[in-house]
Amino acid sequence: MEIYLPIAQMPVDPLVVFAMGALVGLLSGLLGIGGGFLMTPLLIFIGIPPAVAVATQSNQLVAASVSGVLAHWRRRNVDFKLGLVMLMGGGVGSAIGVALFAKLKALGQIDLVISLTYVLFLGLVAALMMIDNFKVLVLRRNVAVRRKLHEHNALHRLPLRMRFPRSRLYISALLPLGIGFVGGLMVAIMGIGGGFILVPAMIYLLGMPIGLVAGTSLFQIIFTTGITTFLQAITTHAVDVVLAAVLIVGGVIGAQIGTRLGHLLKPEYSRLAHASIVLVVAVKLAWDLFTRPENLFSVVTLGN
């Protein structure tokens, strides 16, 4: 059976899309990541036009992050004040990102920019996580214990210092604003929530308590993905609700199963698995950029 996607203007097998949603949802529940960085390439792989994949993925992420935040909220693991400050940066980031996306698409370089940013960010994050894991698993050094409450770095002393009682932080508001901004840009350009870069940034740059990081990043991801979905809908008209609906159903079911399985997995192994997946995706994308493509040509049909 196949269903016709009204915006992508092509038929897909809903079972395949459902399975993709469930698989990525499972991993995201299991490892505590958004999974957008896996979903966008998968959608493009099954033939969905990149613009539709990115725009629709942001819609799907709204549902995934709402369902995730609920679980964290019940455990009081969300720092709303910090989240709101990040959000301000995020709103600006996603507005600029959507405009940039349209511009780059017209220039024919959007695919390159997507690949390059993926390789850059994924590579960076994978490297950081791998180093950390190496310390924990091989050198048997506990990273968390080493810290006092949190470490201060030079960035914390930038102007506009603000108190964040929930996280017990007194740091420059520019820092969460900047992190939110980068997150917003990534949602718009790469169609991902950006959790994989926000989470390490919040841990390493802000020095937030680890327990609050996932809930707070998801909280602000709801809004950046929401703003992006809306902006994509009114500028590129590339949000496919039929595709999003199938992905959402698969995704939420997978995520709930993943969360339950996640308790069986030791955190250091789950971080290692996360880092490995990020690394594999980064290496694959880098490989595609640096080796001669099988087909040098690509064709874009304008309008319809």
Added chain:
Amino acid sequence: MKGWALALLILLAGSRSEAQTLSADLSSHVIGITTGFVGANLVLFGSTDKPGDIAIVVRGPSTDMTVRKKGKILGVWINRSSAVFHDAPSFYVVAASKPLSDIALPENLSRHAIGLDNVKLQPTEPLAEKDFAEFRTALIRSQETVDLYRGGVAPVTFLGEHLFRADMFFPANVPTGSYSVEVLLLSNGEVVSAQTTPLIVSRIGFSNGVFVVAHRHAALYGAGALIFAIAAGWAAGAIFRRV
């Protein structure tokens, strides 16, 4: 079936009148794309009162197509050069009663744009001959891989001396818009009679509704997509909490 018999009768009657040497019609002039659309088969029936060969050219709505070519810069493969083809057919399929080379000389086929080698593809800016050929071939190959251009020639079969038919398949990814189905009667390599039949491909029902709302009421559509996603996320969290 009754409609068919009637259509046939009309066609046969038409073929007897002296004025018209060729007449043809499609089994349907509209292809509706619904949510369950998996492609459509149409039958073209026609009759001719003169001996000759039949060639049918189906062209989809014209559109601008950009072909990009990757090149290496600093070790990275990126899109370097491009060509825009103005008013390229979005769909192009040929059916004929004989192999094209047996029907007419290449220059005649080219004049009437019959066959994949002769599709009219006009670049918006002048290109060097070698580049033109390269970009043109790339466009045709790309359209062929998604089954919107077809290299082969579908058969046109004669049922007796005057009546002919051709089966045409339109895949599920067929672009929407108005198509032209050109039926040509060739005798000794020259076109002696021609008839063009229109065909409309459009989204209908739910998938059309979604498309129209997404484009004409974009803000409403965006808001709807958001509300749906928030509700789905909330519901999932609430349901699984109890499980």
